[in-house]
């Protein structure tokens with residue numbers, strides 16, 4: 120294809136003239152990997168087609184929501200029916216109650232829940248609630264975890280545990296991040312030190328239980344157990360950001376996996392997004408009644424939204440939850456995802472390329488490293504050039520993975536054994552070029 124016939128390229132040029140970087144969310148611009156972003160024309164099942172009509176096997180699935188693949192008939196029907204009844208009312212609907220019941224039914228650490236429109240909004244509101252409920256200001260987050268783009272969370276570590284974070288974005292005043300302490304993921308000694316210094320001033324500790332914004336790094340069970348114990352001891356709230364892992368790694372979300380190893384384990388607050396909206400703008404946060412009742416109109420913590428609990432989005436979310444709640448759904452999804460990473464590992468081994476991978480439910484990550492990383496510095500120590508070769512090699516062969524080495528991948532129930540085989544064959548061809556280079 121020549122530049123003059125590449126419709127992705129001409130769309131990108133048009134977009135760049137009007138939209139900063141040509142995209143409405145930065146990672147879509149392919150800045151890390153170079154090249155032209157694919158403009159999606161339509162999607163069905165495990166595939167999407169770009170502006171040139173090329174088909175891709177989609178391992179992003181809108182960055183997580185599309186757990187049933189694109190255009191699932193039951194979800195489409197629910198959305199079309201809801202749209203006919205009205206797009207938005209700004210008044211309560213029965214479907215909001217049904218969705219709250221469905222979510223809480225699967226994630227019982229939440230006794231009450233509030234629906235919002237994005238993961239950013241949910242995370243930001245959960246922190247305000249934690250601060251309002253505890254009367255404290257300081258929060259802990261972890262290096263490499265992403266919780267949306269609220270000001271107080273765009274932070275990197277300061278020079279020591281006594282100094283709080285530095286903003287990672289222009290436009291975030293130092294005063295706004297002065298209460299955010301950034302720690303290294305999976306580092307128990309540092310966690311203990313931080314609580315010893317600041318424990319009684321901490322409103323909450325926020326964590327991605329499986330960090331999908333570091334590709335795929337699990338919080339170890341002892342680390343999570345220590346997070347829980349220290350939060351309880353010092354009266355800080357443990358906030359699970361399950362925007363990505365919620366209903367993606369298990370029907371009970373990541374917290375149900377920790378509860379298998381840590382008896383009685385539950386977070387205080389949970390933040391959800393992505394899958395619960397099935398691809399529509401919908402997210403939520405929830406927790407025990409005693410905490411949630413601090414929210415307006417019952418309590419003094421203000422939180423609101425014109426489109427919150429949107430009737431079309433709740434219909435999409437409910438239909439999605441109905442499908443993924445069917446017996447055997449996660450067993451089949453988990454097996455398919457595992458077959459992908461095992462196939463990739465075998466292909467890498469056959470070509471002599473260092474490779475490690477992990478997965479849970481329909482979420483996976485892999486690294487061109489012989490051992491799985493445990494924290495952000497190790498993830499970012501991966502060779503970016505080799506990743507970019509892999510990314511473009513796969514893209515050229517019709518396989519679409521995240522255009523950045525620190526992003527997780529997603530398999531849907533629409534991915535077939537044949538899709539996995541095709542992907543592994545494409546990867547093997549690229550591994551061969553990597554080994555030769």
Ligand SMILES: Cc1ncc(COP(=O)(O)O)c(C=O)c1O
Nearest residue numbers: 237238239265266267360362363
């Ligand atoms: C763990 C996590 N939290 C929060 C967010 C923010 O969600 P949103 O992009 O819907 O604002 C994301 C987005 O990728 C995420 O992965």
